[in-house]
Amino acid sequence: MAMIGIDVSKKKLDILWLKDVVTGKAKTRVIDNTPAGHKALLAWAQQQTGEALETIHFILEATGIYHEALAYALYQAGTKVSVVNPAQVRDYAKSLGLRNKTDQKDCMVLARYGVTQTPRLWQPEPEAVRTLKALIGRINAVEKDIQREKNRLEKAQVAGVMEEVVTSIQTVLGQLEKEKARLEALIDDHMDQHPDLKRDRQLLESIPGVGPVISRYMIAVIRSRSFISASQCAAYIGVVPVHHESGTSVRGRPRLSKAGDATLRAKLYMAAVVCIQYNPDIQRQYKRLLKNGKTKMSALCAAMRKLVYICFGVLKHQIRYQAQPCSESCA
Numbered sequence: 001m002a003m004i005g006i007d008v009s010k011k012k013l014d015i016l017w018l019k020d021v022v023t024g025k026a027k028t029r030v031i032d033n034t035p036a037g038h039k040a041l042l043a044w045a046q047q048q049t050g051e052a053l054e055t056i057h058f059i060l061e062a063t064g065i066y067h068e069a070l071a072y073a074l075y076q077a078g079t080k081v082s083v084v085n086p087a088q089v090r091d092y093a094k095s096l097g098l099r100n101k102t103d104q105k106d107c108m109v110l111a112r113y114g115v116t117q118t119p120r121l122w123q124p125e126p127e128a129v130r131t132l133k134a135l136i137g138r139i140n141a142v143e144k145d146i147q148r149e150k151n152r153l154e155k156a157q158v159a160g161v162m163e164e165v166v167t168s169i170q171t172v173l174g175q176l177e178k179e180k181a182r183l184e185a186l187i188d189d190h191m192d193q194h195p196d197l198k199r200d201r202q203l204l205e206s207i208p209g210v211g212p213v214i215s216r217y218m219i220a221v222i223r224s225r226s227f228i229s230a231s232q233c234a235a236y237i238g239v240v241p242v243h244h245e246s247g248t249s250v251r252g253r254p255r256l257s258k259a260g261d262a263t264l265r266a267k268l269y270m271a272a273v274v275c276i277q278y279n280p281d282i283q284r285q286y287k288r289l290l291k292n293g294k295t296k297m298s299a300l301c302a303a304m305r306k307l308v309y310i311c312f313g314v315l316k317h318q319i320r321y322q323a324q325p326c327s328e329s330c331a
Contacts, residue, residue, distance in 0.1 A: 001080075002049035005110030006041075006060040007103045008067045013037060016107030017048055021115050028104060033066065038073040045079075053079045059114035061086045061106075075124055082119040089113055125224045128194045133220045135190065139183040140263055142176055149173040187216060197223075199318070206320040207310055209275035209282070217264050218311045230312040236260055239268065239305045256301055265304070272303040280323040282306050 007014040010033065017027045027048050031037040045056050057080040060067050067083060074081045093101075093109045113119070125133070153169045191197040197219060204215035227233040234240050238260035258265065275282040282303045289299040314321055 002045070002051050002056045003111050003114045004045055004049075004056060004058050005107040005112075005114065006058055006070070007106040007110065008033065008060050008063045008070060009103075010066050013041065013070065014103040014107050015041060015044070016104065016111055017045070018108070018111035018115065021112065024108070026108065026111070028107065033070065035069070035073070038070055041070075042074075042077050042079070053077050056080065057082065057114055059084060059110045059119065061089055061110065071122055072124055075122065081122045082114060083122040084110070084113065084119050092117070123226070128190070128197055129220060129223045131190060132187070132197065132216065133224065135183060135187050136216060136220055139180060139187070142180050142183060146173065146176045146180065149176060188212075191216070191219075200315055203314045203318065203320055204311055207307075207314060208279040208321070209271050209277075209307065210311065211271075214267055214271045214311075217267055218308075219315075221261075221264065222312060222315050227312070230309040230316075233312050234305050234308045237268070237308060238265055239301065239308055241301070268304045268307060269300070272300055272307055275307055276300070276303055279307075279310075280326070281310065284326060 002017060004015060004017045006016075013031045013033050015029045015031060019025045019027065029041075029044055031041050031044070042053060045058075046053060049056060058074050059082050060070065062083050062085065071081055071083055089109060092113050096109070096112070098105060098109065124130075149169055149172055153166065153173065156166050156169060191201055200219045200223070201212075201215045204210050204218055205212070210218075221237065222233060225236070227236070231240070236259070238258045239256055241256065256265075272282070276286040276299075277283065285306055286299045286303050289302055290296065294302075310321065
């Protein structure tokens, strides 16, 4: 199987077909990152390797939004595609002793990574989930703009600036609030139009402490990837503990990995605060951890992780939330 590494940037694709891993013999090409360039890439790959598209494996990094159109084009053409984590590739390059970074070297590293690490094949998200994620991303941006305008309004009122400035800020703030409400309605309509998303939302909102906001976030995350387990999902979101220990002298305090979306973690934090009051499973865990000497913040982080586990289980098994029975020892 031919292994081709692609370094993706906004305007161009640096491509390398690794013909021989031992000798490093390779063929390279630079192509525009456009739909026409994607077609040229497929033709070049077939011509150089002499293989059918179904047997060619392309390796590329996740680079913001610039890799997405290429990944979809390669997948639709029937090739094998892997979209890998840039941090993992960077660590792999360090393990090879590489110090210089160029586009061509990045291609070589990606191709070698594909040969030696056998990364998981990429599959596109369902179109309904992709649309949901786009709407969530937009509403996040609007919410940030609302907070900025609120900060400006507070500053203007405290500073006693002219009334026209305050009125301008209030006008913009009002329009942003209307747009947020419109996007909320769009999200609700979109989920209602897709029975699977609607069912997922109903199941998630059966969990005490989970409302419309957390439910749509968790659907967008869990349904966009093929997570094998709840722990894998929690690691992706960034709510698993990271330990720093060595020998008998180094005992660092565990912390959250924070590897995923910071906005989602902020939403989960607020949901966990509610859950320790109203969700029986999370409330019992929170009290038990405090009793065992954990700090309130550590117990709250554990509540965030527990909430992710519950959400994952509810969607995986497609059953409404049921609190676990409590024995006399945990009462």
